[in-house]
Amino acid sequence: MKILTGIASLLLVLGAINWGLVGLFNFDLIEVLFGGREKAASRIVYLLIGLSGVYTILYLLF
Numbered sequence: 001m002k003i004l005t006g007i008a009s010l011l012l013v014l015g016a017i018n019w020g021l022v023g024l025f026n027f028d029l030i031e032v033l034f035g036g037r038e039k040a041a042s043r044i045v046y047l048l049i050g051l052s053g054v055y056t057i058l059y060l061l062f
Contacts (some may be wrong), residue, residue, distance in 0.1 A: 005059060008052040015049035 014030075021027045034042040 004055070008055045008059075010050050011052040012056060015052070018049075 018029045021029050028037070030042055031037050034045055036042060043062050
């Protein structure tokens with residue numbers, strides 16, 4: 001579980017940095033790195049970041 005928590009934390013940091021860049025500069029790092037919002041790779045990364053958030057909430061609560 002320690003590895004899963006570390007991966008989730010890394011993805012949450014990536015998501016937070018991405019949202020900071022979107023807010024400050026209207027620059028979506030995930031979109032640039034993975035080829036656009038409509039590409040499967042970008043959608044998977046967004047999904048993984050979202051699932052990391054859910055995992056972290058559950059981890060903190062229980």
